[in-house]
Amino acid sequence: MSGSARQVIVDDNDSTIVYSPNWSSQFAADKDNQGNFGKTLRSTLHGTNSNGTFQFQFSGTQIEVFGSLNMKNTSGILDPTWDCQINTTSIGATAPFLFPENNWSLCSADNLPTGTHTLTLTTQSHRRTFLFDYIQYTPSNPNDLNDALVKVPPTDPEIVYDSSWSNLANIANITRTKGSTMTFNFTGISATWYGIVPSELPPTSSQGTYAIDGNPAMPFVLAGLSPNSVTEYNQIFIQTPQLSPGPHTMTVTYEGDTESTPLTLQYILVQNVTEGSKSITSSASASSETSSNVSLSAMNDKKQNVAGIVSGVLAVVIVICLSAFIYLKYIRDRRKGAGTPRWENIVKPFSISRAPRRVVESASMSTIGLFGPSDDTTRPNHPRPTSGFTIPTRTRPRSFLREPTVPPPLPDLPQVQSTPQPKPKLKPIQTTFNNPEQPQASGSRPPRRPKKKKEPPKVAVNDLDENTSYYGGYQTWGQTKALEAASGARARDSYI
Secondary structure, eight states: OOOOSOEEEEETTOTTEEEOTTOEEEEOGGGTTSSSSOOOGGGEEEEESSSEEEEEEEEEEEEEEEEEEOOEEETTEEESEEEEEETTEEEEOOOOOOSOEEEEEEEEEOSOOSSEEEEEEEEEOSSSOEEEEEEEEEESSGGGGTTSEEEEOTTOTTEEEOTTOEEETTTEEEEOSTTOEEEEEEESSEEEEEEEEOTTSOOOOEEEEEEETTOOOEEEEEOOOOTTOOOEEEEEEEEOOOOOSSEEEEEEEEOOOTTSOOEEEOEEEEEOOOTTTSOHHHHHHHHHHHTGGGSHHHHHHHHHHHHHHHHHHHHHHHHHHHHHHHHHHHHHHHHHTTTSOOGGGSOOSSOOOOOOSSOOOOSOGGGGTTTOOOOOSSSOOOOOOSSSOOOOOSOOOGGGSOOOOOOOOOOOGGGOOSSOOOOOOOOOOOOOOSOTTSOOOTTOOOOOOOOOOOOOOOOOGGGOOTTSBOSTTSSBHHHHHHHHHHHTSSOTTTTO
């Protein structure tokens, strides 16, 4: 197998890692499903999209750095790039992989001399973000495993398999026998089982159970693979609840068979807490680091991001609601006021009374001399108003209208007298108003006087002229006598 010694896992949020200012913590849940190398550790990453470095001091003989790949190749130029150094000596970087992937080894160093070393990682990035996840190292002193997140390989002596288990490509152990068991003794407050789902074996889902310290067994599911999938690595099969600090025993039983997904063990991560090494408070703090602090720093970033998103959404919703309210209020007011003018909302600088539909002429323009002085001496002399404007509200009397003219009757020629009648004297027309108390408006037109009927002149027959028309201008007197004589109605000289 790859290694039989226990190793210490240092997450990217650990305070022992010193970053340059241009690094930032990132919540990595959106990257957990990329690639086939499993989820990021505790769903957190540190990243930078410019030149940056970080350093980590440790005492050990082997070290490896893991991260998430997000590379781009532009005409042979890779972005981002990085380099690792141990005590100012470069150990290079792993070969680039141009596809998104988690838990990818960025650089490693083996067979280091016993003692304290300093790891320095330097990255150069133009637009692609360099993503760092965790450090894994083999400590020189076994006491460094105390109160640390410890990676336990499948060949660890504390793991006891029954005879049905076997080796899988030197990276895991596997069983396909129903009822096979495995027992693991550890000291800590939690344990997480990681395994492999091989694509070469049946993809049908299966299940198993695990028990802690002889308590009732808890089931777990081996989901299997979908058709045409590749082998999945670093898959979580079992996650224990938070346990009390101290030694524990975990017993795992496989309940599948050869026609279903097998049970494999790639490694176990144990949050180690040595009994008596820390007080209950310290143990609880370590427990919090395993369970609650799995997302403390990450969840802080997540909360900030979620708060920003929620604030933006609320602002948009408020703006939309206000706009809708204003629009609906405008439509409602418009419908209420349709066809009915709101006189109370109109500014009234003057006192104006409504005029009747039949408008009576007011103040003639001749009163201001536009058409010359008026020669009407019968117009009443009313004073002109000095302030405001008052429109008369009474109608014109019917006596102001022109009476129809009656055409004159034909003259009774035999009774005409030669003496003309004297013209009668005209009397002024007395006009009676409906409201005698209301004065007539200044400059109003005086009432019209009806024309006197003109009576036809009475003349003698001897005074008639044959060349003069007495019938509306159509025939002369002589023509009329000739026509009557020709028709036999009357003799030519019967008028005499």
